Amino acid sequence: MTSRSNSSSSKRPLANARLGPGQSFAAGVEVVVPGPTDALSYGVPAGLVDKIQVGCRVRVPLRGRLHVGMIWRIAAVDELDCPAAKLRPIDDILDDSPLFTDDLLACLDFAARYYHSPQGMALSLALPGALRHTEVQGDAAPIRTRWLVARIDGLERPTDLRATERRVLDQVLAKGELEVSALRRFVDPLTGAIKRISVPHKTLESMAERGLIRLWEQRVRRDPLGMRSPVDRDNPPDLTSEQSQALERLLAFSKAELYRTAVLRGVTGSGKTEVYLHLIAHCLEVGKTALVLVPEIALTPQLVYRFRARFGDRVAALHSQMSQGERFDQLSRVLSKDACIVIGPRSALFAPLSNLGVIVLDECHDGSFKQQTSLRYHARDLAMVRAQAAGAICVLGSATPNCEEMALVERGRAHGLYMHHRVGDRRLPEAFTVDLRVAERLPDPFDERRLSLVSVALKDNLQGVLTRGEQAIILHNRRGFAVTVVCSSCGEAVDCPHCDISLTYHQRQRRLRCHYCDYSQDPDTSCRACGGRNFMRLGAGTERIEETLREFLPSARVERFDRDTANGQRMVETLDRFRAGEIDILVGTQMLAKGHDFPRVTLVGVLLAETGLRMPHFRASEQTFQLITQVAGRAGRGDKPGQVYVQTYAPEHPAIRFALAQDHDAFVEHEMKRRSLSAYPPFGYLALLEVRHKRLEQAMAGARVLAEHLRHFEANVLGPVQAGVSKLKGIYRVHIQLRAKERSELHGQIRWVQTHLESKLPTGSRLFIDVDPVDFA
Template sequence: MPPLILQVALPSPLRRLFDYQAPEGVAHEQLRVGQRVRVPFGRRSMIGVIAGLSEHTEVPSGKLKPAEALIDTAPLLPASMWKLCLWTARYYQHGLGDTLNVALPVLLRQGEPALARQDRLWQLLPGAYPEHPAIQRAPKQKQAVQVLAQHPHGLSHALISQWGLNRVALEALEEKGLVQRIEQSPHHVAEPLPLLRQAPLTANDEQQAALDAILGKTGFNAWLLEGVTGSGKTEVYLQAIEQCLRSGHQALVLIPEIGLTPQTLERFQQRFSAPVVILHSGLNDRERLDAWIAAREGEAGIVIGTRSAIFTPLARPGLIIVDEEHDLSYKQQEGLRYNARDLAVYRAHLEDVAIILGSATPSLESLHNVEQGRYQLLRLSQRAGNAKPPSFQCLDIRSRPLEGGLSRPLTLLIGDHLNKGNQVLVFINRRGFAPTLMCHDCGWIAECKRCDARMTVHQSPAHLHCHHCNSQRPLDKHCPKCQGTDLRPLGAGTERTEEYLNERFPDFPVLRIDRESMSRKKAMQQMMETIQSAQPCILVGTQMLAKGHHFPDVTLVAILDADGGLFSADFRGPERMAQMITQVAGRAGRAEKPGQVIIQTHMAEHPLLIELTEQGYAAIAKRELAERAVSQLPPYRFMALLRAEANNAYAANQFLEEALQQAEQLVAQHQLDEIDLLGPVPSPMERRAGRYRAQLLLQAAQRSTLHQVVHLLLPILEQHPESRRVRWSIDIDPLDMF
């Protein structure tokens, strides 16, 4: 029998596999696609995944190295997940090794065994009782027996001190044959429990119609659940999950932000007794692996996670839910630039299960898929209970003085709502104290030395901060241009608005929710507990406040500056602005109390704002889709963005010029019609983190044509001499053109 060649996927930017001999002493029948191996790579060892087995190799026999060790006895991933990873690498034009590196938890990438930590439990043995003769003169052992008698399934070693027990007494009981130590999964269920801890809410007619549709079909179906904010989408999720669990299957729930995890986890644990695990970047490596294995082994009935959780294997997949499906957080912007929402749909297809995509402001791509018959639309047009939609008002702030970003009429209105015992949400999508620092004498503005961007003023602690490259420096004391000392923060950010509101309303707490204030572990959870206390307060924050939070006592939402999206250079600007305003506004009037939304603007007569406030998001989406169709923009046309960056603008631009010439030759050679090549042009922010950036846009009427060009182009670029002097990447279906 000829020697077996391992084709190994390694975490490398190269879009290729690497050939190795089988490890010494490992029989052919022990080797399977999907197992991890440790292999020599240059001067170090790396962990790779077997992606193929072959009897042939193009590597000369003298240079073919043997793998050092076989790590797994069986493939790590089920067949459907392996297919998902292969498809992901192929669709996003990325190396399989790097794709698997994203899909697997860190400890598995480092070669750790695919085993979860086991809980160590102390458990009474038959015949043990508090009056046992062997412990009559040992009060601590007697106490331990009494406590363990209250925990027939065992008491975790981590909890013994909380019950006043110590290890010495338990080990003495073990020697006497009265207790034993056992190990089991932290998600082990000792005995079947009733599935529901809390009865489901009574579904209204629209919710029931949605549930009947979802549960009335088997196999793969993609449902777009379009529900106005507060319409009870989560209750539909919960009742659909209930049926999934009753049928013996697992549910995967994707959410856009870590900040939503505590409230989502709490709500699911209140409803279900089934084990629930979470997966997001806030976990340490061990916690993440434990949750991953609990999902793969079928111990966790419900898996909740952010973007990367789409790669979590399930033993018995039954349902996938993508909440806030429109959210940009589902798109990875570095490395493997995948869209978790789109992967979720493909995964549901692979595993032949239903998927629910929920949003109050569905993406235009999803609405287009409804038009094409790929998704089925379910609508929830009424708020749950007696809640009414909030009223909208555009407040013209032209010629009005602003303090902390707020006009006087808005400040008075905030005071009115607080005095009535309600809560107020103030939305300002700018972090820090002020957007920039300006010299009042000569007009100099503090700019980042590494980016084409202005530095943001922060006050706690006082410094200038670039939110693009993360560079920081102390506040200037003198203007570097005219040496003047009259340097003033220009504009308002969350910190400045918070400071003003604290001064203006000293009797009410002001809670700031942005990336800086929420950086501490459990900060968001603690903030939410304060908000849920129903005491009058003011919430000040960025987009973190707009995503799926339930604030039953917020009666006023104030959007301080809505004008940025009206003149965006990105063709998606109007869609995103409408989504943002609708989502933020949806936090008002969620319960019995009526809600009010005030939008401060210098463009009160702008048609987009008028249409949004009078007709709602659906009207904006319909018009935008029509304009995209005429302009031949996504979702009616397909895009790939080739980006390059270098230490000088010439190198980045020259590389893309070469790429353009190669692409034009491929288009002509293969007679590919309807391919547009636009650029190269400097990126909208040309210099970032000290490097110059440029981009080349590829557009096609057919997805297959676009992928064919990119697939042919990338190997040529990898071999191009200039490719080593620049950093470059390909982004399929880009959502951010900057």
């Protein structure tokens, strides 16, 4: 790290003697502080003027306290927006050299402008808590250390040692080197019990001063993904002709050292990752660094392992579920250049890599690359912006690029690269439709009056998989045991009191739970409408499917992989066990559909394939096609051919038909025609304006104000309408969809709303702006 100070709080009270305005400054700076503010002007005292650099952290006074911010721009005092007489001085510079590179700052600055957000919110994306605060506790502590002791060879043992010193010396002489924490534990030779003893640090210091032991402090890096565990190094395999052709084009772009974007479309199992590995190897050879983004945290451990097998310890991982301390350690490795490859989900885009050579978005089509809270950026678009600023190449890889990504190729903004065959000439899985309108289904083992979601055909094929010692994946994109719980007396659904959504029953937890705000209640609670205590549990989630399969396939080792079971280390362990063959059938949500490579999987079953088609937005068809195609691609990636059984009530729908045929070209052609009729992206541009208020009528009134004024100025407006989930965590949400043929027109209208209309909203209202929205719920 380049930090110069680790001892002061980022928000300590001001030292009044240093902060008087009106001082004479040799230079000025614009500083961005994390939070809902734009750049603020400060003066630079004479003693610091030679140390200021764009991209360095500084400590500045703001609202009566000191905060950590980032130098955004250096300027003469008379060029700043603030009059010289009102400038306040920066308190200190925290870095000897810039923490952020020019391309990262350019990316953040673009994000603030394009998504109409304060610069401080953009900085918050890239500056984790451990780099904003310098007095943090526990696992969030920026630097973790341990004390070690070791023997000194040739030492003559003194005879005048105290009891504690003798015990310490006995252990050190026996073990050679050990942690101080281990000195304070010993095994009783008689009972075998572990006992703790007091070994004051002063005693160890005294023994070190007398030459009896060596004592030193060592930094410990936290290891969230087992990245210090040994990995067998692999040898790069021979590439197929399609892989070689794609790599040759990418290497030509890289050697030119000019910005390029390439869409690498390869069928599932075509070896896109191996192309990435070869490309990144070239970048490392010429002193460049690489950034690899994945759609799900669940994919990070698998990819980190594969990259470490090729590149060793030069790989770092970053994701939002890491503690502040874990992120700090990984960032330290990047800043010290110990790591030159960073892997992670969308937040890893802001890793402070220098000399960036390539950014890869694997499964670039995935909606999780779009941030849905705070600054609602799309990692794909910002990756292209950062690559352009760095003179790097951006590779968008997927078996199912979306329409916007294919339009980039058609319009000459990206180069199209294609791989149509699987590695080893393996066949794509054979697809079968199970029409649930007529197909025979298994009875529901938990309710004899109803049928389960598992067809007899799927069950029979699962039995065949078990007999052959193979594996299967079952996709059902609903969590829990019962999707809805309804009062038997009055028919009222049990809803979340804070959200406009039904509670989901989770049988193992024996709780009714809201998947939006995490509210939960006892399932035996009386009905709020009539006081009744008898309930029907309707619909099936992954938990019910898991138990159904266990009931009908008692010899199968069935596990579940969704957000209820797959988090943290347990997620990694489940995937490792499945990969090792310790699980026969893995039931999961869309987390299972993305990028996983399980060679033993020969069967994929999709339950209720049309579920996503019911979503109220224009992307529903595309997302359904992508999900089915992607999960089908998990089958047959090893030596044995694969099959996919798609159960649906809508087998004629184009998204399902084209997915079963694995025909991406035909689907894109059909979808482009449909969107062009309504000027949906990529034939037009959208923004979603969301008005929030604790009262629905006030949220709706505020949205009407915006819509009426926008229509008066001939803007293309849809709404206002209540959001798909109209109440979320006690707050009502009303949507307005703003549409334009040109991007500049759309952004001009948004700026006009922020400047002239936001102040007209009812008191207590908040306006949220989502440019290029993906989720309309």
